[in-house]
Amino acid sequence: MSEELTGNILVAQSGGPTAVINSSLAGVITEALNHECIEEIYGGLNGIQGILSEDLIDLAAESQQNIRGLRTTPACALGSCRYQLKSAEDFDRLFQVFETHNIRFFFYIGDNDAMGVAQKVNAQAQQRGYALRVIGIPKSIDNDLAMTDHCPGYGSTVKYLAATIREMALDHEGMGQHDFVSIVEVMGRNAGWISAGGTLARRRNAPEDPPHIVLMPEAPLQPEKFLESVRNVLKKNRHCMVVAAEGLTDINGNYLGANTQVKDGFGHAALGGVADYLRTLVEENLGVKVRSAKFGVAQRTAAHCASLTDADEAYACGQAAVRHAVEGATGKMVALVRGEGEHYSSETTIVELSEVAEAVKTLPAAWISEDGMNVNYQFNKYAMPLIQGEVQVPYELGVPKYVVLECHFIQKQLEAYQTEKQ
Amino acid sequence: MSEELTGNILVAQSGGPTAVINSSLAGVITEALNHECIEEIYGGLNGIQGILSEDLIDLAAESQQNIRGLRTTPACALGSCRYQLKSAEDFDRLFQVFETHNIRFFFYIGDNDAMGVAQKVNAQAQQRGYALRVIGIPKSIDNDLAMTDHCPGYGSTVKYLAATIREMALDHEGMGQHDFVSIVEVMGRNAGWISAGGTLARRRNAPEDPPHIVLMPEAPLQPEKFLESVRNVLKKNRHCMVVAAEGLTDINGNYLGANTQVKDGFGHAALGGVADYLRTLVEENLGVKVRSAKFGVAQRTAAHCASLTDADEAYACGQAAVRHAVEGATGKMVALVRGEGEHYSSETTIVELSEVAEAVKTLPAAWISEDGMNVNYQFNKYAMPLIQGEVQVPYELGVPKYVVLECHFIQKQLEAYQTEKQ
Numbered sequence: 001m002s003e004e005l006t007g008n009i010l011v012a013q014s015g016g017p018t019a020v021i022n023s024s025l026a027g028v029i030t031e032a033l034n035h036e037c038i039e040e041i042y043g044g045l046n047g048i049q050g051i052l053s054e055d056l057i058d059l060a061a062e063s064q065q066n067i068r069g070l071r072t073t074p075a076c077a078l079g080s081c082r083y084q085l086k087s088a089e090d091f092d093r094l095f096q097v098f099e100t101h102n103i104r105f106f107f108y109i110g111d112n113d114a115m116g117v118a119q120k121v122n123a124q125a126q127q128r129g130y131a132l133r134v135i136g137i138p139k140s141i142d143n144d145l146a147m148t149d150h151c152p153g154y155g156s157t158v159k160y161l162a163a164t165i166r167e168m169a170l171d172h173e174g175m176g177q178h179d180f181v182s183i184v185e186v187m188g189r190n191a192g193w194i195s196a197g198g199t200l201a202r203r204r205n206a207p208e209d210p211p212h213i214v215l216m217p218e219a220p221l222q223p224e225k226f227l228e229s230v231r232n233v234l235k236k237n238r239h240c241m242v243v244a245a246e247g248l249t250d251i252n253g254n255y256l257g258a259n260t261q262v263k264d265g266f267g268h269a270a271l272g273g274v275a276d277y278l279r280t281l282v283e284e285n286l287g288v289k290v291r292s293a294k295f296g297v298a299q300r301t302a303a304h305c306a307s308l309t310d311a312d313e314a315y316a317c318g319q320a321a322v323r324h325a326v327e328g329a330t331g332k333m334v335a336l337v338r339g340e341g342e343h344y345s346s347e348t349t350i351v352e353l354s355e356v357a358e359a360v361k362t363l364p365a366a367w368i369s370e371d372g373m374n375v376n377y378q379f380n381k382y383a384m385p386l387i388q389g390e391v392q393v394p395y396e397l398g399v400p401k402y403v404v405l406e407c408h409f410i411q412k413q414l415e416a417y418q419t420e421k422q
Numbered sequence: 423m424s425e426e427l428t429g430n431i432l433v434a435q436s437g438g439p440t441a442v443i444n445s446s447l448a449g450v451i452t453e454a455l456n457h458e459c460i461e462e463i464y465g466g467l468n469g470i471q472g473i474l475s476e477d478l479i480d481l482a483a484e485s486q487q488n489i490r491g492l493r494t495t496p497a498c499a500l501g502s503c504r505y506q507l508k509s510a511e512d513f514d515r516l517f518q519v520f521e522t523h524n525i526r527f528f529f530y531i532g533d534n535d536a537m538g539v540a541q542k543v544n545a546q547a548q549q550r551g552y553a554l555r556v557i558g559i560p561k562s563i564d565n566d567l568a569m570t571d572h573c574p575g576y577g578s579t580v581k582y583l584a585a586t587i588r589e590m591a592l593d594h595e596g597m598g599q600h601d602f603v604s605i606v607e608v609m610g611r612n613a614g615w616i617s618a619g620g621t622l623a624r625r626r627n628a629p630e631d632p633p634h635i636v637l638m639p640e641a642p643l644q645p646e647k648f649l650e651s652v653r654n655v656l657k658k659n660r661h662c663m664v665v666a667a668e669g670l671t672d673i674n675g676n677y678l679g680a681n682t683q684v685k686d687g688f689g690h691a692a693l694g695g696v697a698d699y700l701r702t703l704v705e706e707n708l709g710v711k712v713r714s715a716k717f718g719v720a721q722r723t724a725a726h727c728a729s730l731t732d733a734d735e736a737y738a739c740g741q742a743a744v745r746h747a748v749e750g751a752t753g754k755m756v757a758l759v760r761g762e763g764e765h766y767s768s769e770t771t772i773v774e775l776s777e778v779a780e781a782v783k784t785l786p787a788a789w790i791s792e793d794g795m796n797v798n799y800q801f802n803k804y805a806m807p808l809i810q811g812e813v814q815v816p817y818e819l820g821v822p823k824y825v826v827l828e829c830h831f832i833q834k835q836l837e838a839y840q841t842e843k844q
Contacts, residue, residue, distance in 0.1 A: 017593045074589050076596030162821045167496050167723040170824060171439045174498030182718075201821060293718030297604075301589040304727055307820065387820035398729065398809035399585045399623060402592060 005131055006037045007104025009322075011059070012044035012051060013139075014110030014117065015082060017075035017297070018153030019160075019306040019391075020314035021139045022403075024109050025077060026070040027318020028137070029059050035326045042101060042410060047081035048108070048117055052093050052419050054412045056101060061408040069403030071315060072393045074303035077405050083422060085117055091124050093417050098132065100413050105325045109137040109318075112145055115333055116357035122331040133325040136333035136353055137317050141300045143193035146359035147351040148335035152317055153300070155310030155386035158197025160302035161186060161295070162387060165201035165243065168293070169210040172239040180289040181230060181240045181282050184211070185257075185275035187299060188245035191362045192216020194299075196375045197383055198243035210241035215274075217247040218363050219372030221256060226278075227285050229373055234288065244274045304400050308389025313346060320348035344385035427553055428459045429526030431744075433481070434466035434473060435561075436532030436539065437504060439497035439719070440575030441582075441728040441813075442736035443561045444825075446531050447499060448492040449740020450559070451481050457748045464523065464832060469503035470530070470539055474515050474841050476834045478523060483830040491825030493737060494815045496725035499827050505844060507539055513546050515839050520554065522835050527747045531559040531740075534567055537755055538779035544753040555747040558755035558775055559739050563722045565615035568781035569773040570757035574739055575722070577732030577808035580619025582724035583608060583717070584809060587623035587665065590715065591632040594661040602711040603652060603662045603704050606633070607679075607697035609721060610667035613784045614638020616721075618797045619805055620665035632663035637696075639669040640785050641794030643678060648700075649707050651795055656710065666696045726822050730811025735768060742770035766807035 011028045013021055025043075032038045041059040044051035057078075059067075070077055085091060097103070108118040118136040125132035138145050143154035165184060172182055188194040195216045202209035212233040215221060233240035248256050257273030275292040282290050317334045324332060332350040339345030367379040393400040433450045435443055447465075454460045463481040466473035479500075481489075492499055507513060519525070530540040540558040547554035560567050565576035587606060594604055610616040617638045624631035634655040637643060655662035670678050679695030697714040704712050739756045746754060754772040761767030789801040815822040 013596075017596050073592070075592035078596075080596050159820055163726050164720045164724070166821050166824070167725060168719050170495070170497035171719040171723045174435075174439050174500075174502050184718075200819075204819060291718055292716070293720055294714070294716050295720075296606075296713055296715030297590050297593040298586045298715055298717075301593045302586070303589060304585050384819060389820075390817055395812055397622075397626060397806060398581055398811075399588050402588070 004037060005104050005133060006039065007102045008040040008042055009038055009105045009107065010042045010044055010051065010056070010098070010101070010103040011107040011109070012047050013076040013078045013080050014047040014108060014114035015080060015139070016141065016300055017080060018139050018141050018300050019074040019156035019303040020152050020311045021109055022070040022073045022075070022077045023311045023314040024137050024139060024152060024318035026067050027315040028107055028322055029067050031319040031322035035322065037326060038105065042103070043078045046079035047083060048085060048094070049081040049083035049419050050079060051097055052090060052417055054097055054414050054417070056410040057405065058408040058410055062406055066403050066405060071311060072303055072391055073402040074301035077403065082113065083419065084113070085120055087420065090419070094121065095124065095128060095130055096414060098130065101410065104132055106132060106134045107137055107321050107325070109139050111140040111142070112356060112358050112360065115145070115353050119331065119353040119357045122353065133328070133330040135321040135325045135329060135350070136356065137321045138333060138335065139314070141194065142188055142191055144191040144360045144362065145356055146361045147333070147355050149338045149346065150336055150386055152310060152314035154193060155307035156302070157194060157299050158200060158383065159307040159387035160305040161194065161198055161299055162200035163305055164295070165198050165211060165241070169201065169241060172210070172241065178289065179234045179238060180291060181242065183242045183244060183275045183278050183290060183292040185244050185246060185292065185294040188217065189247040190217055190360045192218050192245050193363060195243045195245040196363060196379050199375055199380065200383060200387060211243045212237070212240050213242045213373045214375060215242065215244040215248050215373060216363060216368070217245050217249060218365070219368060220249045220251045220253070222251065223281060225371065226373065227281070229371065230282060230286060242278065244278060246274055248274050303391060303402070304393055306391040307387045308391050309386055311391050316348055324350050426459060427526050427555060428461065429524045430462040430464055431460055431527045431529065432464045432466055432473065432478070432523070432525040433529040433531070434469050435498040435500045435502050436469040436530060436536035437502060437561070438563070438722055439502060440561050440563050440722050441496040441578035441725040442574050442733045443531055444492040444495045444497070444499045445733045445736035446559050446561060446574060446740035448489050449737040450529055450744055451489055453741040453744040457744065459748060460527065461524070464525070465500045468501035469505060470507060471503040471505035471841050472501060473519055474512060474839055476519055476836050476839070478832040479827065480830040480832055484828055488825050488827060493733060494725055494813055495824040496723035496728070499825065504535065505841065506535070507542055509842065512841070516543065517546065517550060517552055518836060520552065523832065526554055528554060528556045529559055529743050529747070531561050533562040533564070534778060534780050534782065537567070537775050541753065541775040541779045544775065555750070555752040557743040557747050557751060557772070558778065559743045560755060560757065561736070563616065564610055564613055566613040566782045566784065567778055568783045569755070569777050571760045571768065572758055572808055574732060574736035576615060577729035578724065579616060579721050580622060580805065581729040581809035582727040583616065583620055583721055584622035585727055586717070587620050587633055587663070591623065591663060594632070594663065600711065601656045601660060602713060603664065605664045605666060605697045605700050605712060605714040607666055607668055607714065607716040610639065611669040612639055612782045614640050614667050615785060617665045617667040618785060618801050621797055621802065622805060622809055633665045634659070634662050635664045635795045636797060637664065637666040637670050637795060638785060638790065639667050639671060640787070641790060642671045642673045642675070644673065645703055647793065648795065649703070651793065652704060652708060664700065666700055668696050670696050725813060725824070726815055728813040729809045730813050731808055733813050738770055746772050
């Protein structure tokens, strides 16, 4: 047990939104109220970038309804960023903000990039002798963070996609007498967890159910084999349903749908053209009609079809972060550990930020079928528990009612600061 | 009151699936059990095309759970087609099937094309002196059928899209500091009812909420005005959200996203490239990042987010069709009439098939804003009641559990028949 530390919390969100990232935020806020060593609960707007601008709000001033509502509200209630801390000026400024507002507990909810930021902040704090506890809280619909059984956000994304794919499959089964191919393009830049999740749409004991083909970054596309596989499916069915990850590559590692002119704040290529690539490939070679769908950001924010297991685990991760920080941990990320029993259970633990930052966990090769275009029962056993249970969102006037924070701003005490354009 | 007619029912589905077309089917089956003059309840597989092939099933043999489950199962449980009755051979064959199976009540659930088919069948029956009652049951996510206040299927589609757009808007609000444009391509070949429905995503008293721009076939795109509008939104917001109908045209009436090489069974051009067109337009002229989403058939089968009002009305339309047929009506379509009161209510009536067939009801000009890129309070007043209430779908293993009919086939008694390739 380390020495007692007293002061304020700062929590912020980074990277792409999820259906349950706000549930983690609610977990942090709720747990913080249990600890006397925590004085104020501040939220940083727009991630580390907003913190540099001293854009802080008083989360303890939000209504109880708002905090409860966060548990079912998708996207980033605090706003997000993809900003990376690089320059010495940025770090000086950050610790100026921390010191001015007596920030002693810093929680960063995000993916592996965010864990890299958190790790740097922790290292700097130690270097500067500034008493600070830094804990990362995982979120990733991509499910590609190392050292955790799975990532909050993933279960909800694949539940929504699996439900939608089952509905689309019914549509396809009902339609027409002609062969056609249906392509669903899903997120997943470096790993095929989301594509593979599409297979959860299959009914119990119905391995022949759509989707028939699953394309993942772990198995680069071999066009001839793919077309052969489509042909085989069409021999048996009127339609062939394909789920393809946006990050699918050719055998040389080139993104098949890359729009190389656009890069995000972390320098990653903007993706999004795999469905178009595959459509052309199929139409030109097989001469059958192709339908495509691309859910864009809807797949990461579909709280109306979120997994209760996922939302509850996200909340638990937020709570655990606070408990561990109060107990003295720093430079760690909360991780989920799966129970050994026959029935699914999970608990939280902490792992080193350094082992998570910038690492990417891909699908185990043994879970991917030999032809690289499907996953086996091991994936099903892993993923099925993560989509169980339905979050009940409140509705108002026919559409989900989500929380918007009141945002009680904390008085700025520092001069304005210009973050760099990244 | 016309003479009593005794015999069998034949019900079939036509055109694109919806989230509630099976609810109408359930209404037909349930109501049919109340009438002694109805002997057998047959379903025709794959619409009129399957009926020509004598593909009939015994719907009365299905379990009660299955019939109840149809009320929450999307797509076409009986299968669909886009086949048009044209040749004399087809009509001869059809009445051969009817006579062989003593079909005296024919219900066709579909859109305006299907109502055209039903109208022809009715005319032929009279010409041939074959005692038959023909009633059309409306379904159209496009909401473009004449003579009915609205179409079953529409409310569920726009409820799903409005919920999804609200979620996407939260995502956009949370993300980044850079300008970007988000384009959601929705269905709607000839009318903007679905695009306009995207505006239901706005919160009460928040007309500035996304979507900021709504593009409808009723108002051909004027690229300069559109770009100017996007520019104005971006001045106020970090993002501009656009909902565009797939059937959007230029001022000469050319589809902006047409894939003119592909036509469906009714000879309509296959659409689906409007988002790409608009993306290029915005990127080339404004130099901002564009995100796009295209829900494809998911938007017409999203029973997991269906409107209870819509599902109940679809069911009532099925019931009404049987009641009217038993009472002697033929050559009619069931239509929905809105009550006059302050609170929304609807009831069913019947209208002439001839007034519905192939007519298209577009948005009233007075409901569209002067610039052609938004709708006003009159649309909101019209559409808001249609998305109220949430259908509760059962879940199994984390995804919606939908009914698949057991399909007890009726013994074929005729020689095989080859329908024409359309």
